[in-house]
Amino acid sequence: MSDTSLRYLSGFGNEFATEAVAGALPQGRNSPQRAPFELYAELVSGTAFTAPRHENRRSWLYRRQPSVVAGRYQPYAQPLWVTGKPEGAVLPPEPLRWGPFPMDDAAALDFVDGLRTVASNGDVEAQQGLAALVYVCGRSMDQRALVNADGEMLLVPQQGRLRITTEMGLLDVAPGEIALLPRGIAFSIALPDGPSRGYVCENHGAQFRLPELGPIGSNGLANARDFQAPVAAFDDTPIGPAGSYQLVKRFGGRLWAADAHRSPFNVVAWHGNLTPVKYDTQHFMTIGSISFDHPDPSIFTVLTSPSDTPGTANCDFVIFPPRWMVAEDTFRPPWYHRNLMSEFMGLVYGQYDAKPEGFRPGGASLHNCMVPHGPDQEAFEKASGAELKPHKLDHTLAFMFESRYRFIPTDYAMQPSGALDADYPACWAGLQDRFAASN
Ligand SMILES: O=C(O)Cc1cc(O)ccc1O
Numbered sequence: 001m002s003d004t005s006l007r008y009l010s011g012f013g014n015e016f017a018t019e020a021v022a023g024a025l026p027q028g029r030n031s032p033q034r035a036p037f038e039l040y041a042e043l044v045s046g047t048a049f050t051a052p053r054h055e056n057r058r059s060w061l062y063r064r065q066p067s068v069v070a071g072r073y074q075p076y077a078q079p080l081w082v083t084g085k086p087e088g089a090v091l092p093p094e095p096l097r098w099g100p101f102p103m104d105d106a107a108a109l110d111f112v113d114g115l116r117t118v119a120s121n122g123d124v125e126a127q128q129g130l131a132a133l134v135y136v137c138g139r140s141m142d143q144r145a146l147v148n149a150d151g152e153m154l155l156v157p158q159q160g161r162l163r164i165t166t167e168m169g170l171l172d173v174a175p176g177e178i179a180l181l182p183r184g185i186a187f188s189i190a191l192p193d194g195p196s197r198g199y200v201c202e203n204h205g206a207q208f209r210l211p212e213l214g215p216i217g218s219n220g221l222a223n224a225r226d227f228q229a230p231v232a233a234f235d236d237t238p239i240g241p242a243g244s245y246q247l248v249k250r251f252g253g254r255l256w257a258a259d260a261h262r263s264p265f266n267v268v269a270w271h272g273n274l275t276p277v278k279y280d281t282q283h284f285m286t287i288g289s290i291s292f293d294h295p296d297p298s299i300f301t302v303l304t305s306p307s308d309t310p311g312t313a314n315c316d317f318v319i320f321p322p323r324w325m326v327a328e329d330t331f332r333p334p335w336y337h338r339n340l341m342s343e344f345m346g347l348v349y350g351q352y353d354a355k356p357e358g359f360r361p362g363g364a365s366l367h368n369c370m371v372p373h374g375p376d377q378e379a380f381e382k383a384s385g386a387e388l389k390p391h392k393l394d395h396t397l398a399f400m401f402e403s404r405y406r407f408i409p410t411d412y413a414m415q416p417s418g419a420l421d422a423d424y425p426a427c428w429a430g431l432q433d434r435f436a437a438s439n
Pocket residue numbers: 295296297333334335337339343354367373374400
């Protein structure tokens with residue numbers, strides 16, 4: 001597929017129609033007796049057929065061969081991609097933090113082999129919860145594609161651009177941008193900038209959508225028009241022998257691989273509202289306090305995956321982008337707090353105001369349900385004494401996967417020789433009792 005296919009259609013959840021060859025989309029019906037150019041019609045339903053109209057997501061693909069043409073699947077070993085709650089897993093009741101996840105072994109790994117679950121929750125079979133992963137990779141996926149039947153994947157690149165080929169077309173995603181790849185849609189990732197690292201939310205629950213805006217009104221936060229879907233594009237490499245391509249499938253918390261004769265990227269035209277999208281976080285219209293007090297971080301929600309309990313998300317994807325701090329008589333960083341919701345955070349670049357030194361780009365932190373946390377001593381002291389003039393928190397992008405379900409860290413995350421910060425709670429130890437009743 002050539003770079004000329006790198007054009008985008010704008011809007012979140014729109015009804016798109018796109019064809020790589022003029023005339024390839026049937027008009028006025030979805031499954032004519034014979035589709036144009038002898039293409040096969042294939043429906044992909046991302047929601048139950050009967051999901052409410054505003055939540056319903058499906059697309060019609062017109063392709064050279066239907067996806068059912070594939071070899072037989074064999075188990076594929078990738079022990080560091082872990083789903084759900086491992087048997088007997090120990091869940092420390094403390095705050096956890098990791099330094100930048102090492103990229104030492106990245107050179108030999110592609111995106112599939114470079115995925116490492118840091119923490120996971122829920123139950124993939126119950127369509128609940130998520131896995132928070134990192135990827136470290138130095139190789140493009142060569143002659144192979146991944147299909148995740150277990151959930152959609154939200155990619156947050158931290159280092160290196162991703163060129164993502166999908167059944168619907170191409171996406172180019174740089175650090176500062178995100179990609180949302182629907183459950184079940186095949187994709188393959190190339191690395192135009194070399195070694196890459198980033199974060200992934202593998203969402204087993206309800207699909208991510210834009211949050212309600214309530215009193216904010218009809219504009220603001222992430223605007224629907226800034227999400228970009230690919231235009232139809234296909235790979236016209238001729239069919240090769242069995243095994244010239246590999247399809248890797250995530251299915252029930254395990255990986256499988258099948259030989260194929262060609263890539264699954266043979267969709268000549270498609271229409272519908274189930275599609276991969278990318279979004280540039282620079283377009284996020286940030287709202288904050290213009291009087292006093294630090295608001296709840298829900299004002300930074302880009303996308304939300306609701307659960308069955310209103311307002312209590314399976315997962316909120318929240319960002320902390322560059323923004324002005326202007327609040328008067330206010331301790332401006334996050335307050336000390338405990339939260340029913342569990343918070344997994346990562347840092348794409350820059351500094352995070354609550355932890356200016358200890359939280360590093362490419363690392364992560366985890367504050368599970370009711371685990372106390374807040375600014376480290378350095379941040380507390382600085383912010384308590386700072387002159388409260390307007391101040392731009394610039395050159396920074398942190399994010400959070402916030403979930404109603406506690407995240408269980410994996411063995412990979414907890415190994416003492418890895419990125420785990422063994423002494424994280426020490427960053428608060430110096431917060432003295434300064435009570436002075438006479439004040
Ligand atoms: O814990 C964190 O750093 C995330 C966070 C940020 C904020 O501004 C308010 C609450 C919150 O949990």
